[in-house]
Amino acid sequence: MDAPLLVVKDLKTYFYLSKGVLKAVDGVSLTINKNQVFCLVGETGCGKSVTALSITRLIFYPGKIVGGSIIYEGKDLLKLPENEMRKIRGKEIAMIFQSPMKSLNPVFNIGYQISEAPIVHFNLKHGEAWKQAIELIGKVKMPDPEMRAKSYPHVLSGGMRQRSMIAMMISCEPKLLIADEPTTALDVTVQAQIMDLLLDIKRRSSMSIMLITHNFGLVAERGDEVAVMYSGKVVEGGSVKDVFNEPLHPYTQGLLRCIPVGFERKTEIDYIPGTLSSPINPPVGCRFHPRCKYATEKCIKEEPKLMEIKKNHIVACHLCGG
Amino acid sequence: MQNFLLKVEELKKYFPVKKGIFAKPSYVKAVDDINFHINKSETLGLVGESGSGKTTVGLLILRLIDPTSGRIFFDGVNITDLSQKKLMKFRKRMSIVFQDPLSSLNPRMTVKETLKRPLVTHGLKNEEENIARIIEILEMVGLGKEHLARYPHELSGGQQQRVAVARAIILNPELVVLDEPTSSLDVSVQAQILNLLLKLQRELNLTYLFITHDLVTVRHVSDKIAVMYLGKIVEVAETDELFSNTMHPYTAALLSAAPIPRPEAKDVERFVVSGEPPSPINPPVGCRFHPRCKYATEKCIKEEPKLMEIKKNHTVACHRAKEIDISSYARKLWEILMAKT
C-alpha cells in the first residue's frame, strides 16, 4: 500500500473577530492518497475552503492556524518557514479557485501568467517558459494555443479562463491540485468538459485532486474518496460508493435526502430542519445535535470522535458506535 | 377552450451593441422568436445555460424590459404594448422572485417595509389591515412577527428568499416567475424553499414559470419543460417525456452533463458535446446548435429548423429529429434518477 500523499491531523484554524473567535476549522483530519480524487463536501460555512487555504498556508489576519499538523512527504507543512513553503506552493501543491476572473491578472496576457510559475520555481528563461506555456495551453484543450497565449483574460469565456487557470497551476506538474469549487460559476456543459480535463490530467501525470464542492453530483461522478464537513469538523469519510450508498451520519443522510432524486415529482422533499449554528459559539457536544432527530443525552453533552466503523469508512456519531 | 394563463407569440428581444460611429449596428439576439404558453395552475420549467435568453424571457413577461417585437398575452389580454399605467392592473396578478435574495431586497428597508410597499403601491393604505396581511403572509412562508423589524443582512439566505417569496405573493398573484430561485442557496435550504414553493402553489393555485439551469430541480417542480439555446426554444415536452424520450441533441447534452448524486451514474455513457455556447451577438446561420452537433448535415448548416410536434405534446426544433435516436443517453440517467434507494 502506497504511502499517503498528504495527511492532515487535527487541523485547527481560528479567526479572531471583534465578535469573538470563529472556529472555522476545528479539528479536521483527512488523508489524501496518490493518484486519487478526494472530495471535501459540505455546505456554506462548514470550513471546507478554509481547510484548503490552511493546507497551502494562505491564511492571513485575522485568521490563524492554531493547531494540528499537515504532513506532506514526511514534512509538517505547518512547521516550515515561509521561504520553504513557497517552494512547495505552486510547485508541489497547486490551487485553483471558483472565479477565474478574479484569480487572473487582467493586465497580463495568459501566456505570461502561465509562464510565471516555471520561471520562479525552475529558473526557466522567458523564451523557454513561453514555449512551455503554449504547450500547456494545448494540453488544456484550447484551440490555437499560439494565438491564445497572447490573449488577455477579459476576452476569454468563463470556461476558457478556468482552463487558463488550470494551465497555470499544472505548469510545474504538482502532485496535489486543490480545486475549490472550480466549476460552480460555469455552465453545466462546460462544467463537464472542465471536469473531464482535470481527470484526464490526473491520469496522465499521476496527480491527486482535492475537490472542494457543495455539489453532490460532482462528488458521486468524479470522486474516489469523500469527506463530509459540518461546522468545522469532518463528520463522515470514506469511499464515494460507501458514503453515498450507506451514509452513516444523520447529516450526510439528511443532505442526500435533500436532493430531489429517486422520488416522485412535486412531492415534499425531506429536509434538515434548523440552520447551521453560529460558528462563534458552536453548541456543546455534537455540533449537529440541535438539528438531529436522533439526538440523545450523550449527543448533547459529549462530542463524538471520528471512528472507523466499517473498513475505510469513518464517522463521528455516538449512534454509530462512535 | 383555451386554458392559457400566459401565451407568448413570436417574442423577440434584441439588444443593440454599440461598436462605434462607423461600425454596422449589431445586436445581441437574446430572445429570438419564441412561442410558448403556460396553462393555469401549471409549472413550466424553462431550462438553458448562460446566453440562452431564459432570464430575459422572465423580464419580458413582466414587462420589466420591452420586447423588440412579438406578443404577450396574459389571461387572454394582449399586454405587450400597454402603458405603464394600464399595466398596473396586471402587476398585481404577476410577480417575480430573483436568484440572489440579498440583492433582490432593498438593504435599507426592513422586512415590514419591503412587504408593505406592494400593498401601498396598489392602493391598500389601511395600516392595520396591511400589518395583518403582512403577518399572515410571513407565517405562510415560514417566518414570523419577530422578522418584521429585521434588515436583509440580518437574515440568512433562506430567510431572505422567503421574504422575497412573501413579497411575490402578498397581492395574490396568479402567475409567479421564478428566476433561479434556489441556485444560490445551500442544498438543505434549497429543499426547504422548493417545498415552500410547491406548498404555495397548491394552496394558492399559482402558475409558475420556473427558470433554471439545474435539471434535477426543474424535473422535480415542473409539469412541462422548455429547453432554450441561444435565444430559441429547441424542445418542449412534459417532464417525464422529455427525460425518457429526449429528441434534441442539445437537450441530450444538457442532461448528460448534469451531475447526478448517484455513484452508478459514473458508468453511464455520456452524450459529449464539444465547444462552448457561442456569443448571442452573431449566432450561427441555420440551426444554432450545428457547430457543436455531431449529427449536423448540410441542411442543418443552411436552414433553421422550426419547432414541430413530432410526438403528442412533444415539440422539437431539429431537422433530424425523426432519424436519430439519442433518447438512450438521457433515459439511462433518467432511470437512475428515478430509482428509489
Add this chain to the structure above:
Amino acid sequence: MKTESVKGTFLKKLETKSMFKLTRLKEFLLLLLHYKVSCIGLCIVMGIIILAIFAPIIAPKHYAEIDVPNKLQPPSLAHPFGTDALGRDIFSRVVYGAQIALWVGLLVVLVEASIGISLGIIAGYFNGKIDKIISASADIVWSFPTVVLALGVVMVLGPGITQVVIAIAVTSWPGFTRITRAKVQSMVNREFVLAARAIGESDLNIMLRYLLPNITSTILVLATLTLPSAIISTTALSFLGFGAQPPTPDWGAMLSEGASQLVIAPWVATFPGIFIVITALGFNLLGDGLRDLLDPKLKI
C-alpha cells in the same frame, strides 16, 4: 491595506485584552477614535464647533467693538491675537468668525448637495438624453475654476454672504452629481430595483425610497470632504470683497483687511489664515477617516 492592519492590530489587542462585547456602534466609534487621522480631524472639527456655538461666552469682546487708540497692537494678554486697524480684538473676531465659516460652509454644502444629488439621481436613473444633458452641463460647469465662475455670479447678484453662498453652490454642484450618478448607475440594474419596478413602484418612489437611502453613506463622506473647499471658496470671495461686508468677522474678509498691514502687523491676517487652514484640514481628515470606514471603494 494600512487601514486594515491598523484596524486589525487594534481589534486584536482589544480581543486578547478583554472579552467585552463590541456592538456595531461602539466598534465604529472606537475605530474612529483609534484611527489617529480621523481622530485629529474629529477633535479639530469639534473644537471649531464649540468655538462657534459658545462664541459669545468665549470671546472676551464683541467683534464689532472698536477701540481705535489700541489699534494694531501685537498679541498680548489682553488681546491674545492682537488688534486690527480699528482696535478690534482679533481673537474675538476669529472666534465669531467660526460661526460664519461653519454656517456659510454648511449652507453652501446643503444647497450644492441638493442640486447635485437631485440631478445625479435623475441622470443615473433615466439615462439616455436626460443623462447626456445633465452630464454635459456638469462637465461644462466643472471645467470653470469655481472662484472665477462664482465671481461672475456675484457680479450679477451683488456682494453679500447670501449671494456668495448661491454663487459657490451653483458652480460646485457637479462634484455631487458625478458621484451620485455613478453610484445610481451601479444600483439601477440590481435586482431590488427591478423588484420594485415589478411591484409597480413609480419612478419617483424608486429614486426616493430605493436609490437615495442606499447612497447616504457616500453622500455623507462627500459632504464632509466638500465642506472645506466650500469654506475656502467663500473666504476667497470674501477676500476679494464680494462676500461679507464689514463689520462681519468673516475670516476671508479679515485676511483682506490684514493684507495691507502684513509687514507692520502680520498678526491681523495670520491668525484668521491659520484658522482657515486648520478648519479645512480638520474636515478633510475627518472626511478621510469616514470614507475609509464607510465607503472604502470611494477614492476621490
